[in-house]
Amino acid sequence: MEFAPAHSPFDDCGPDFADVAAAAGKAAAGERLERRDAEALYFRASLHTLARLAHAMRLRLHPEPVVTYVGDRNINYSNVCVCGCRFCAFFRPPESPEGYVISREGLAQKIGETLRLGGTQILLQGGHHPDLPLEWYEDLLRWIRTTWPKLHIHAFSPPEIWYWSEKFGLPVPEILRRLRAAGLDSLPGGGAEVLQNDVRRQVSPNKCSADAW
Ligand code: SF4
Known part of the structure; x- marks a missing residue:
């Protein structure tokens, strides 16, 4: 699966963020992350990227369109x-x-x-x-x-x-x-x-x- 960063001036894209994009692509594909991947995401990925990855993971684990919460x-x-x-x-x-x-x-x-x-x-x-x-x-x-x-x-x-x-x-x-x-x-x-x-x-x-x- 190809990971496309969100279009935002604050997002991590471009050659300086090749490691982040590579790690994000692995995460989006459900592949196991190496330490360097995790560090790239932890230290340098934008909040938008992390949110999109988390959302993709949630949909992979729970494809049914149901979200629950309590007040x-x-x-x-x-x-x-x-x-x-x-x-x-x-x-x-x-x-x-x-x-x-x-x-x-x-x-x-x-x-x-x-x-x-x-x-x-x-x-x-x-x-x-x-x-x-x-x-x-x-x-x-x-x-x-x-x-x-x-x-x-x-x-x-x-x-x-x-x-x-x-x-x-x-x-x-x-x-x-x-x-x-x-x-x-x-x-x-x-x-x-x-x-x-x-x-x-x-x-x-x-x-x-x-x-x-
Ligand atoms: S309330 Fe007591 S047990 Fe709870 S975190 Fe504070 S000191 Fe620790």
Whole structure:
């Protein structure tokens, strides 16, 4: 398959971009990229070229003309966390006066805004709060499920589940079973920033290991 760059003054065409065009052609044809191809695309291809290649790949894998999405709002139920990830500007340690746990009123307002704008799902996540019991999460899920029966509750993350498993002395499947029974629909894949344990221990010293994730 021949790859034709888009006609834009910002696109990568011409003799100076022969390596980009060659790599783009291979990608468009579904061929395996060598390191130099990947670097040419990563460092020098325009956003238009990358978008066109991504679109072509999507159509190759999923030729049916269907695209799906959800209207979703991220809501943080608490910023209190004992993990201390070095890249995180969101969390506050338990003793911080800036720490919060969301109120039912605050949560209701955010969910109401989401639904009024056509949203169908919330993504609910927080820090690793050291004091909230498992029942607090179950009550929260039950209240959301009862109040908005059709809302999809996409909540928590593998590190939160692992933290609760250790903290409450319950196996991971039991934690998941209880949360599902309370209304959890699905679990986001959060907390996978780095899955190489040596680096993960340095940047997220108290988060579950890559293997546990
Ligand atoms: S676990 Fe999450 S909230 Fe806590 S410090 Fe790490 S990234 Fe921030």
